[in-house]
Amino acid sequence: MGFHEIRFPANLSFGSLGGPERRTEVVTLTNGHEERNSPWAQSRRRYDAGLGLRRLDDVEALIAFFEARRGRLHGFRWKDWADYRSAPASRPVTATDQLLGMGDGVQRAFALRKGYRSGAQVEWRAITKPVADTVMVALGADLMADGKGWALDATTGVIRFDTPPGKGAEVRAGFEFDVPVRFDTDLIQVSVASFRAGDLPRVPVVEIRA
Incomplete structure (x- = not known):
């Protein structure tokens, strides 16, 4: 296929x-x-x-x-x-919309995902076809410049950092997707x-x- x-x-x-x-x-x-x-x-x-x-x-x-x-x-x-967006329809997409994971000082690859929340339940959806020029990445609340220190595979939805995020660092992203x-x-x-x-x-x- x-x-x-x-x-x-x-x-x-x-x-x-x-x-x-x-x-x-x-x-x-x-x-x-x-x-x-x-x-x-x-x-x-x-x-x-x-x-x-x-x-x-x-x-x-x-x-x-x-x-x-x-x-x-x-x-x-x-x-x-x-x-088709990481953010609610009522607000713009931002780099802190979705939590992808926590840094451990070793892991460099993080897959895009979107959380659907209702009450105490969260269902995570894998995002494998992001729209490349809409993806923004942040470590904690700090926006990372486009292509500076990270790269996106738009065919799989995986972000790879040049340097592993530090231990306890929140890896976040905002995006549109297909x-x-x-x-x-x-x-x-x-x-x-x-x-x-x-x-x-x-x-x-x-x-x-x-």
Whole structure:
């Protein structure tokens, strides 16, 4: 399976329907109680790219992108307009948005991640496809200059420091990011007459582990 480091046209993903999916296995016991288990450590996102189409030009752009990815064969980047930043929607991205880990004087590589908090619970999501020119890094509250003392692998979401952060130093980052996805179909059916009548084609897209 290949992955193309190209983003699905953001103007077409705007308006699409989608979000996180969990898989939970539920067994109901004879006494009415339940046992619940999840084989997935993280959620998986699904989208419908067809809902972002507004013009016939958009259909042509979609078909060209689909053909270049050869259907389900190659993955690509997707901008989830509902969740693409390290900061809440109400404020700008800053270098201290997300805690990546604590320095120990030895570790140099830190993976980008985003925390989802509700009450006492925090669910961490691995960010593997950051938008390179949006990433900011801080040690504690001190912003590190772009490319000075650290480097980003934008294809994996890993930051590597030239010198290991000192023991107890908070490694933080702020960023925008894409979701690694693929088409979840090898068939796109479009009727020009139906499209003009408002009947949009369904184009499922699913997150992949990249």
